[in-house]
Amino acid sequence: MSGDGWVAVVGTGPAGPQWLTPETADILGRATDLVGYGPYLDRVVADHQRRHASDNRQELDRAGHALDLAAEGARVAVVSGGDPGVFAMAAAVLEALDRDTEGRWRDVSVTVHPGVSAMQAAAARLGAPLGADFCALSLSDNLKPWAVVERRVRLAAEADLVMALYNPASRSRPWQLGRVLAVIGEVHPPATPVVFATAAGRGEQERLTVTTLGEADSSQADMRTLVIVGMPGTRVLEREQGTLVYTPRYYEGA
Amino acid sequence: MSGDGWVAVVGTGPAGPQWLTPETADILGRATDLVGYGPYLDRVVADHQRRHASDNRQELDRAGHALDLAAEGARVAVVSGGDPGVFAMAAAVLEALDRDTEGRWRDVSVTVHPGVSAMQAAAARLGAPLGADFCALSLSDNLKPWAVVERRVRLAAEADLVMALYNPASRSRPWQLGRVLAVIGEVHPPATPVVFATAAGRGEQERLTVTTLGEADSSQADMRTLVIVGMPGTRVLEREQGTLVYTPRYYEGA
Numbered sequence: 001m002s003g004d005g006w007v008a009v010v011g012t013g014p015a016g017p018q019w020l021t022p023e024t025a026d027i028l029g030r031a032t033d034l035v036g037y038g039p040y041l042d043r044v045v046a047d048h049q050r051r052h053a054s055d056n057r058q059e060l061d062r063a064g065h066a067l068d069l070a071a072e073g074a075r076v077a078v079v080s081g082g083d084p085g086v087f088a089m090a091a092a093v094l095e096a097l098d099r100d101t102e103g104r105w106r107d108v109s110v111t112v113h114p115g116v117s118a119m120q121a122a123a124a125r126l127g128a129p130l131g132a133d134f135c136a137l138s139l140s141d142n143l144k145p146w147a148v149v150e151r152r153v154r155l156a157a158e159a160d161l162v163m164a165l166y167n168p169a170s171r172s173r174p175w176q177l178g179r180v181l182a183v184i185g186e187v188h189p190p191a192t193p194v195v196f197a198t199a200a201g202r203g204e205q206e207r208l209t210v211t212t213l214g215e216a217d218s219s220q221a222d223m224r225t226l227v228i229v230g231m232p233g234t235r236v237l238e239r240e241q242g243t244l245v246y247t248p249r250y251y252e253g254a
Numbered sequence: 255m256s257g258d259g260w261v262a263v264v265g266t267g268p269a270g271p272q273w274l275t276p277e278t279a280d281i282l283g284r285a286t287d288l289v290g291y292g293p294y295l296d297r298v299v300a301d302h303q304r305r306h307a308s309d310n311r312q313e314l315d316r317a318g319h320a321l322d323l324a325a326e327g328a329r330v331a332v333v334s335g336g337d338p339g340v341f342a343m344a345a346a347v348l349e350a351l352d353r354d355t356e357g358r359w360r361d362v363s364v365t366v367h368p369g370v371s372a373m374q375a376a377a378a379r380l381g382a383p384l385g386a387d388f389c390a391l392s393l394s395d396n397l398k399p400w401a402v403v404e405r406r407v408r409l410a411a412e413a414d415l416v417m418a419l420y421n422p423a424s425r426s427r428p429w430q431l432g433r434v435l436a437v438i439g440e441v442h443p444p445a446t447p448v449v450f451a452t453a454a455g456r457g458e459q460e461r462l463t464v465t466t467l468g469e470a471d472s473s474q475a476d477m478r479t480l481v482i483v484g485m486p487g488t489r490v491l492e493r494e495q496g497t498l499v500y501t502p503r504y505y506e507g508a
Contacts, residue, residue: 131345
């Protein structure tokens with residue numbers, strides 16, 4: 001057992017190295033061990049590092065493994081995609097620490113470092129759909145009841161918040177996005193802009209769709225998609241160079 | 255008039271170069287002109303660049319100036335702190351384009367590039383307070399009626415969303431944060447964690463305070479402060495290395 005180990009929770013950004021911060025690059029360079037979901041590790045792992053890849057679930061086990069390694073003296077980077085503080089590993093690492101009633105990890109230094117999250121990449125590629133008040137909601141009901149998801153979506157719509165929807169769809173989550181868009185449609189008009197951003201910033205994989213609440217096809221979303229639902233004031237600009245979407249900073253009407 | 259000009263809307267991140275992305279560094283290196291609020295430009299300006307500094311208001315004028323320069327062939331970086339898409343210049347530039355009914359800027363290429371926003375820096379320095387569903391709200395009523403601010407805050411509290419509050423206080427905005435905390439206090443218990451993060455990530459200027467809804471002193475906030483108000487499930491961990499705050503990914507009870 002050594003007191004020199006640490007855990008640093010970092011994020012690569014949602015695409016290639018263009019959005020990986022210098023701070024995170026520095027930490028990754030100093031780490032002896034990388035812990036995280038395999039595809040994220042593949043983006044950043046170097047020859048001298050031990051790679052501890054795991055499935056994209058089991059965040060709590062992964063956090064405990066990282067803390068164990070650090071308690072033994074390793075310098076561990078826990079690697080998320082995006083920002084580790086937004087629907088990613090930072091909360092899981094702190095939850096593991098919180099459950100450590102025996103003080104196993106008492107001496108482990110734990111730090112968190114911000115990154116660019118998927119909603120920011122998606123928003124930037126489209127213009128500025130998050131330009132006013134907004135919220136970020138996960139549609140996954142692995143860790144919260146579905147009724148909570150619907151309730152939050154409805155209240156967010158009533159508050160005229162733009163919504164960035166994480167985890168909108170997967171093989172085990174086929175109908176949820178359609179249901180959420182229907183709930184929002186009970187509050188907002190059908191012309192309200194909706195954006196599907198799949199693999200934003202990842203070159204040829206990227207697919208951006210600008211549609212409306214009335215016409216959105218929720219089957220277009222998959223695990224790599226970030227959905228942004230505007231509010232009634234959100235505007236779409238058709239330019240020769242492409243379509244832009246923004247939510248004005250000012251609030252019009254009531 | 256040349257067709258080679260462009261406008262790229264970028265953000266420096268909320269502190270020093272540690273959070274400035276490689277993409278943004280590259281754009282800043284290629285720009286002939288930088289447009290933005292003076293202190294942000296000071297972080298990044300190089301000798302060969304023209305510097306167009308302006309007050310932190312007048313975003314629309316500044317956007318128009320950047321587009322004019324680009325229409326004359328300049329390569330213009332519009333520089334925000336933080337993420338340009340979050341309460342910053344991206345929406346203003348698109349709003350200017352939207353108002354360009356004469357097509358003055360029709361040929362100007364406009365791109366937006368994500369960055370680390372203040373709430374992410376603040377959250378990371380404290381742990382993971384934004385670890386579950388959250389919203390980002392500006393308390394400025396320059397561009398929306400105060401009633402809209404209060405209504406959004408109340409609905410966000412009812413939705414159990416963690417709140418990142420931008421522009422919580424200034425000389426012209428002395429009472430608003432206190433009022434907002436009181437509104438949230440009508441929904442959440444007094445023990446709900448609240449974080450004041452002033453100048454997060456800026457070395458010795460940084461001041462982090464972890465308090466509660468019942469005990470928060472809103473006069474601690476100034477223009478450089480980002481306030482995060484948790485939800486009832488948000489947890490505070492006291493460690494020898496410092497205090498951490500996180501919002502669990504799971505939802506407990508109703």
